[in-house]
Amino acid sequence: MTADGPTPASARSGAQIMCEALIREGVEVLFGIPGGAIMPFYHALYEYRDQLRHVLCRHEQGAGHAAEGYARASGRVGVCVGTSGPGATNLVTPIADAWMDSTPLVAITGQVSSAVLGTDAFQETDITGITIPITKHSYLVTDVNELPRVFREAFHIASTGRQGPVLIDVTKDAQQARSTPQWDVALDLPGYDPQYEGAEEALASAVRLLALARKPLIMAGSGVIQSGAVEELRALAERTGVPVITTLHGLGAFPEDHPLSIGMPGMHGWVHVNRALQECDVLLNIGGRFDDRVTGKASTFAPRAQIIHVDIDPSEIGKVVRADIAIVGDARLVLRAVLDVMPARDAGEWLAHIREMQATHQHRQAYLRRPDTSQLMPHDVYHVLNRVLNERGDYRVVTDVGQHQMWAAQLIDWHRPRTHLTSGGAGTMGFAVPAAMGAAIACPDETIWVVVGDGGFQMTNQELATICQERLPNIKVAIINNGYLGMVRQWQQLFENRCYSGTPLSGPDFARLADAYGVRGVTVTCTAEVERAVTEAWEHDGPVVIDFQVEREANVFPMVPQGRSIGEMITSDAEA
Amino acid sequence: MQHTLIALLQDHPGVLNRAVSLFRRRGFNIASLAVGQSEVPGVSRMTLVVDREHVEQVVKQLDRLIEVLAVHDITHERSVEQETCLVKVTAPNPSLAELVTIASEAGARIVEMNAAVMVLVLTDIPEHVAAFVERLQPFGVLELIRSGRIAMALGTPATGVAARGGKPETTNRARDFAPSHPYRWQADGASDDEAA
Numbered sequence: 001m002t003a004d005g006p007t008p009a010s011a012r013s014g015a016q017i018m019c020e021a022l023i024r025e026g027v028e029v030l031f032g033i034p035g036g037a038i039m040p041f042y043h044a045l046y047e048y049r050d051q052l053r054h055v056l057c058r059h060e061q062g063a064g065h066a067a068e069g070y071a072r073a074s075g076r077v078g079v080c081v082g083t084s085g086p087g088a089t090n091l092v093t094p095i096a097d098a099w100m101d102s103t104p105l106v107a108i109t110g111q112v113s114s115a116v117l118g119t120d121a122f123q124e125t126d127i128t129g130i131t132i133p134i135t136k137h138s139y140l141v142t143d144v145n146e147l148p149r150v151f152r153e154a155f156h157i158a159s160t161g162r163q164g165p166v167l168i169d170v171t172k173d174a175q176q177a178r179s180t181p182q183w184d185v186a187l188d189l190p191g192y193d194p195q196y197e198g199a200e201e202a203l204a205s206a207v208r209l210l211a212l213a214r215k216p217l218i219m220a221g222s223g224v225i226q227s228g229a230v231e232e233l234r235a236l237a238e239r240t241g242v243p244v245i246t247t248l249h250g251l252g253a254f255p256e257d258h259p260l261s262i263g264m265p266g267m268h269g270w271v272h273v274n275r276a277l278q279e280c281d282v283l284l285n286i287g288g289r290f291d292d293r294v295t296g297k298a299s300t301f302a303p304r305a306q307i308i309h310v311d312i313d314p315s316e317i318g319k320v321v322r323a324d325i326a327i328v329g330d331a332r333l334v335l336r337a338v339l340d341v342m343p344a345r346d347a348g349e350w351l352a353h354i355r356e357m358q359a360t361h362q363h364r365q366a367y368l369r370r371p372d373t374s375q376l377m378p379h380d381v382y383h384v385l386n387r388v389l390n391e392r393g394d395y396r397v398v399t400d401v402g403q404h405q406m407w408a409a410q411l412i413d414w415h416r417p418r419t420h421l422t423s424g425g426a427g428t429m430g431f432a433v434p435a436a437m438g439a440a441i442a443c444p445d446e447t448i449w450v451v452v453g454d455g456g457f458q459m460t461n462q463e464l465a466t467i468c469q470e471r472l473p474n475i476k477v478a479i480i481n482n483g484y485l486g487m488v489r490q491w492q493q494l495f496e497n498r499c500y501s502g503t504p505l506s507g508p509d510f511a512r513l514a515d516a517y518g519v520r521g522v523t524v525t526c527t528a529e530v531e532r533a534v535t536e537a538w539e540h541d542g543p544v545v546i547d548f549q550v551e552r553e554a555n556v557f558p559m560v561p562q563g564r565s566i567g568e569m570i571t572s573d574a575e576a
Numbered sequence: 577m578q579h580t581l582i583a584l585l586q587d588h589p590g591v592l593n594r595a596v597s598l599f600r601r602r603g604f605n606i607a608s609l610a611v612g613q614s615e616v617p618g619v620s621r622m623t624l625v626v627d628r629e630h631v632e633q634v635v636k637q638l639d640r641l642i643e644v645l646a647v648h649d650i651t652h653e654r655s656v657e658q659e660t661c662l663v664k665v666t667a668p669n670p671s672l673a674e675l676v677t678i679a680s681e682a683g684a685r686i687v688e689m690n691a692a693v694m695v696l697v698l699t700d701i702p703e704h705v706a707a708f709v710e711r712l713q714p715f716g717v718l719e720l721i722r723s724g725r726i727a728m729a730l731g732t733p734a735t736g737v738a739a740r741g742g743k744p745e746t747t748n749r750a751r752d753f754a755p756s757h758p759y760r761w762q763a764d765g766a767s768d769d770e771a772a
Contacts, residue, residue, distance in 0.1 A: 136642070191645040315639070
């Protein structure tokens, strides 16, 4: 649609309206790559460059993960942009990742002009169709007049209720058409009304159960962090003395040096945590979705427990594990309501029992003692990193997917929310490096550590160029380089008779690769060099890549084999 | 067993695709689907029949869609279900009398009758429609279309837009969609054979 008559002075192009809508939503930065169908938007972006920072990524997957990293570090909506066709399909992986981990993300894609929609035009892809199962909602905009409402709704949907990704696909002609934007437009979302307050009856039952339980546990998931309920969680734990478990995405929701913190559950959780889950009589799960990596074989999970499930998404209740008491609501509001009436109690005997189990089992973790090797062990790196991180403070750690990710979850002591960013539900290798760019922009005064395997690093390491172009000095990359797709190799070793099919992995000299990008590169091959490498990287005024060449066949333990009960854990190679 | 679901949807492009895709994702076959206008402009009403024992989870995910206003599982409600079929059968002279009798007994209308074929329309409960079609098979069914069933709970409005508490713009969907027990749900048979 183009204006044929005289154009009012207030008229803007659709592309300009998109920029103004982003500014109105408080967006400061977007991550993307231009292309034919999104060119009008990029033209407008140039006009608004003082208000909207654009970060040119090297692949749309990187742009999407960067927006996710920004969102997860800051709690604000991340925005990524791509063109039609391959630009849009390259965004599919980060959109799926944001969907699985409930990350507020708005993805903007250009689309071919409405006149040729559906004709297999150049770079036409039905991206709204492709992303239906992995978006909270999506829009195909062909009319410039819809843009203000659509952007308002998209940001509202992405950032409220259970957060998630929203896609806005805008045809090129809608970007080009001119219109006077109507900003005071009402949201048209009659079917969207997230429930934040827990039902009173259920809250009362939950409080009664918690007060009477002999072996109660709290399990905190990402909902605690996303709703900002960290203080409330701590208050509840301290008033009741109930031990607290933090899931992978709950790490940082409860300080791990707190006397009531017992650690992470699940496939690579600690033995005493899984044992406690199997013994507990009341389990309060706040803001976690009972991922199968947490529950193991679901029918055998927490068999003695009355389960209280607090989740903002009603469709999570009863999905994997029965809920004896379901509370649909926002973690923070629910915890506040519980705190209003929760009597003080104590669970000292139960906690002592858990600590006893911990003392019995933890010394059997293979990597808490030195194996018979002079090779640098992965846990040597984590030991130093954990100490330096917690001495210096003001850090975020972004991990990728695989062995290094589980070691980081286990061996770093997490104290603060939004300091541990990882791809959990989707398990997206290649997440870490680009996500760190978003975190670095969200937190310019903090040091962003990337912990990544040599496999995942090689999936998105082209973003080192973006890191240099955007001058992000606060990114430090620690590659845990074992020359394998290590987690798959571990499964092959333990369950497939060491048939290492498709897992041995070569790579470049990572230090020289970094150097080629203009990033300082360091290689570390022995334990004695770890400390210096980490502290020098921290102090260096610029991005650093450290290639930690570690023992190739170290494993992550404890481990619950796939499909087994979390009570059945392997704690060393010898037990496998 | 079969579940009959009623969903109220905003009348937008793509909303049906979103809704149906939740069933496809799980490999659930949809036995019948009918969509049309509801009593409120801009709101479509869908009746969906699915052959599955456990549908509670998919119902909740359906309700979670932004453009879905409400979902009701009326399988165990007092309700009326209707379906229409159009049938074209070969109708040579010797069969005519018998066909007319069948039509008359079933309450079907004959909309065309010529030397070669007869076209019949029947609207009834799905079981009667099925029996009617079965009786016509020996005559040679040339074409058949069944509309898919439409359903409505009986009594005080329970499945309409108004049952949601007024105009769609002002209702709180979460409270409308109350499970049979206010706060107790059972896991609906999630498999233990988790994916890798």
